[in-house]
Amino acid sequence: MTPFCSHSIRKIARGFLFFGLLLSFSCHTTSEQELFLTRGDLKAPEIRAGKIFLASHTGDHSKDTPEILLLMKSLIDDTISKDFSKLPERVAPKDGLLLDLKGTWTREQITKELLKKENYFQTYFFDRELLKKQKNSENVRTVRDLFLLSGGIEAEFYYESLTECELKLRFKDNIELEKELLNPYFKKVQGKWYLHRMF
Numbered sequence: 001m002t003p004f005c006s007h008s009i010r011k012i013a014r015g016f017l018f019f020g021l022l023l024s025f026s027c028h029t030t031s032e033q034e035l036f037l038t039r040g041d042l043k044a045p046e047i048r049a050g051k052i053f054l055a056s057h058t059g060d061h062s063k064d065t066p067e068i069l070l071l072m073k074s075l076i077d078d079t080i081s082k083d084f085s086k087l088p089e090r091v092a093p094k095d096g097l098l099l100d101l102k103g104t105w106t107r108e109q110i111t112k113e114l115l116k117k118e119n120y121f122q123t124y125f126f127d128r129e130l131l132k133k134q135k136n137s138e139n140v141r142t143v144r145d146l147f148l149l150s151g152g153i154e155a156e157f158y159y160e161s162l163t164e165c166e167l168k169l170r171f172k173d174n175i176e177l178e179k180e181l182l183n184p185y186f187k188k189v190q191g192k193w194y195l196h197r198m199f
Helices: 003-037 064-080 107-115 120-126 128-135 143-149 175-180
Strands: 047-054 097-099 103-105 153-161 164-171 185-189 192-197
Touching: 047 064, 064 143, 064 153, 064 164, 064 185, 064 192, 103 107, 107 120, 120 128, 120 143, 143 175, 164 175
Parallel strands: 047 153, 097 192
Antiparallel strands: 097 103, 153 164, 164 185, 185 192
16 A cells, blocks of 8 residues: 555544544534433523623613613523513513514413413423424424523623614523524613513
């Protein structure tokens, strides 16, 4: 065998070994995540305020930021405890809540949906088994799963006006999972902040 062939075979073998290790690591990580999510002692991740950006306006948001952060913390806590019973009151009475492909829902529609057994929120936010069935795939994560795998969240605030704010949720761990969430959007109505677009 020529030295060139021997060298090429070693390179190919190293490539296969690297690929095998990568695949093994990937599967190991996924199974570790699955195992972690089945634990019964899981707590809501910490959330803190990150950078604050103002778009085309000037204003003092020193009181707004803590209020929105507290609202977001409550929403995360509700997601982890699988209880959206307070969700309707976190939505502005007239503006409603924008849900991914479902359009805008009023408080009444949200309340009605929550009464159904295998409802939209149960499927996409809480119950992985329902989501697997819905998507016909094993490779799915609920919003609850994403929060639990975040290792902690830093919220970046993008104030588009004095009464509108979008959050970008940055994960401490598993950063690649951030993109599976929508950016939540909040509106200030009569001096109070409400959730306008779901995460």
